[in-house]
Amino acid sequence: MRTAEKWVYLGVIGMAVLGLMFGVFWNKITTAEAKANQNELGTLLDLGHRMVDQPLQVVVKWQGSWEGSGTEGAEAAARKLGRSLQLAPVQALTEHGHVTYRVIDEKNDINIRLNWQEISRNHSYVVMQLEAGNPQQWDNLSDLQEQYGKKMRDAGIKAEWNASLQGMVNDSASVVDTMNRIEGNLIDTLKATPQDTYEDATTVSNSYQVPSLTSRVRSGGDWLSMQVAVHEDSLSGSNRVTIGLPVITIEY
Numbered sequence: 001m002r003t004a005e006k007w008v009y010l011g012v013i014g015m016a017v018l019g020l021m022f023g024v025f026w027n028k029i030t031t032a033e034a035k036a037n038q039n040e041l042g043t044l045l046d047l048g049h050r051m052v053d054q055p056l057q058v059v060v061k062w063q064g065s066w067e068g069s070g071t072e073g074a075e076a077a078a079r080k081l082g083r084s085l086q087l088a089p090v091q092a093l094t095e096h097g098h099v100t101y102r103v104i105d106e107k108n109d110i111n112i113r114l115n116w117q118e119i120s121r122n123h124s125y126v127v128m129q130l131e132a133g134n135p136q137q138w139d140n141l142s143d144l145q146e147q148y149g150k151k152m153r154d155a156g157i158k159a160e161w162n163a164s165l166q167g168m169v170n171d172s173a174s175v176v177d178t179m180n181r182i183e184g185n186l187i188d189t190l191k192a193t194p195q196d197t198y199e200d201a202t203t204v205s206n207s208y209q210v211p212s213l214t215s216r217v218r219s220g221g222d223w224l225s226m227q228v229a230v231h232e233d234s235l236s237g238s239n240r241v242t243i244g245l246p247v248i249t250i251e252y
Contacts, residue, residue, distance in 0.1 A: 037161055038146045040213055043190075044165050044245050045138050051182055052167025052241050058138065059250050060130040060145050062152050064159035068122030075101060078116040078124075081155045085148060087114060108140040126157050161215070164244040166252065168236070175230040178239045179204045182228055186210075195222055205229040207247070215246045 041060065048055055068074060075092065078101035082090045090101045101116040111131040118124050128148055132141040145161065152159040169178060176199075183206060186192035192208040196219060199205075206228050209216075213225040227244040229252040242252035 037149060037215075038142055040215055040245060041142055041145055041163055043213070044163050044243060045135075045142070047186075047243055048138075048165040048167060049135065051169075051185065051243070052165075053170040054168040055135055056133070056166045056168065056240075057250075058132045058141060058163065058165045060141060060161060060163045061127060061249060062145075062149050062159045062161050063125070063127040064152070064157050066116075066124040066126055066155070066157045068124075069156075074099075074116065074118045074124045077155065078114075078126075081116070081126075081152070081157075082114060084151050084155065085112075085114070087112065090114075090116070107144065109137045110140050110144055112144075126152065126159070128152060128159075162245060162247065162249050164242060164248050164250045166240065166242045166250065168233070168238050168240055170238065172237075173239065175202065175204045175232050175239055178241070179206060179228070179230045182230070182241065186226070186228070190226075192226065195219070195224055202232040202234070203229060203252070205248075205252070213245065217246045 045058065048058065066074070066077065068077070072080075079090045082088075082103050086107070087103045087105045090103050092099060092101050094100070095117070099118045103112070103114040105112045109132070113129040113131075115127045116124055117126075130141055130144055130148065132138055145163075149159060149161055171178070173181070183192070183194065186208060190210050190212060192210045194206055194208055196207040197205065207219070207224045208226045208228070209223060210225045216223045216225040225246045227247045229242045229248055231240045231242070231252050233240050240252065242248050242250065
């Protein structure tokens, strides 16, 4: 083999090896990140076991932007994602002047809702919602959260997750007293630091920094990683507790 050809050949081999190494490295990062997300959801579920007496629902959302490459349109990409998630066929409809590709399905007792909304020709916003009721479904929810988040990112969606857990407490304490009990537990077990607070006649909502949690949002000059709300249910007279990572994204 001539010298020039030899160096070209070695260069091709080197590029292939580097590509393989990068692929392995990226897969390790993705896997580690997915496990971290699953562990943080586990933290929320553990709080639910300890802080609410009657669990009502846990809602996990993956959401983010998709930018088209010019070779695949939004509809084709939405249908491809639906197939990779093994969901029912995507249905197209128009909402507020934008085409939305939607799937409502159920898997392993978990309610699933996929919304893929076209913003422009090469820009869409995608929301995947997973909802579980009783704690017997929570393991399935955790598994799907990990799988679906990875598949959304594999599809080119810049997806981030959040989760909210809601349930009732069986006591006659005021919303303030219930919040104080929960906050004391958060400070003791998670080293939570109170940040923002809101209070009215029937609701108290507090936000926290929790150093052990990586999921977080900016609020002014600070970051928040957990929100807790206690609301007095006027019909039952009991207090409804909602916990969100990093914030609550459902009605409380």
